[in-house]
Amino acid sequence: MKTLGILLSTAGLAGAGTIALALPAQAVEEASCPGAKPISSAQIFRDNKPPGWGDVKLMRDSCSQYWAEVVMDAKLPSYAMTSAYLVQTGGSNNGRMLSCDSSGGTGAVVAGQRTCRTPKVKSRDTSTTFTAVAREFRNFGSGWDKISENRTARTR
Template structure:
C-alpha cells in the first residue's frame, strides 16, 4: 500500500510538471518567432536638426509580436540616456505605452551603450496600430532633460 501511495504521488508530481512545462514551452515558441522585420523607422535628430544620431524602429515578427528598438550611431557619453517607447492604439490596451525600462524590456541605453528594446506585445487584433518613439536625455547637472524625440509612422 505504501508503494502504491509513493507511485501515485510521483505520478501526480509528474503530471504537475507536465502542466508547468506547457506554459514555458509556449513562451519559448513565441520568443523564437522567425521573421522579425522593421515595419517603420525614423531618424533621431538633436534639436530637430540633421545630422541624425540614431534610429528608432517599429518591429514585428511572424507571431504578431510588436516592439520598439532604438539604436544610437555611437555609444552614449556620460550623463546621457536614451529609451524607446512602444505606444499601442486601439483594442483593450488603447494608449498603453511601454519603454525599454518596462518589464520584459532590455533597459534604457546608458553611457557606453548603443541600443535597447521594449517588451514584445502580441496583437492579433487587426484594428490595433503601433508607434515607436525614441527620446534622448542629458543631465547637465540639474537632472535629465529631454534633448530629442522622434517617432515612426503609426502602423500595424
C-alpha cells in the same frame, strides 16, 4: 584518485547539461517566432536638426508580436540616456505606452551602450496600431532634460 577524477568530470557534465537546458524564456520565444523585421523607422535628431544620431524602429515578428527598438550610431557618453517607447492605439489597450525600462524590456540606453528594446506585445486585433517613439535625454548635474524626440509612422 582516478575515481575522484571520473566523479568530478561526471558532475561537471551534469552541471553543463543543466545550464544548457535552462534557456531564458526570451531565447525560446525568439526561436519559435522568427522573421523579426522593422515595419517602420525614423531617424533620431538632436534638437530636431540633422544630422541623425540613430534610429527608432517599430518591429514585428512572425507571431504578430510588436516592439520598439532604438539603435544609436555611437555609444552614449556618461551624461546621456535614450529610450524607445511602444505606443498602442485602439483595441483593449488603447493608449498603453511601454518603454525599454518596462518589465520585459532591455533597459534604457545609458553610457557606453547603443541599443534597447521595449517588451514585446502580441496583437492580432486589426483595429490596433502601434508607433515607436525615441526620446533622448541629457544630464549635466541638474536632472534629465529631454533633448530630442522622434516617432515612426503609426502602423499595424
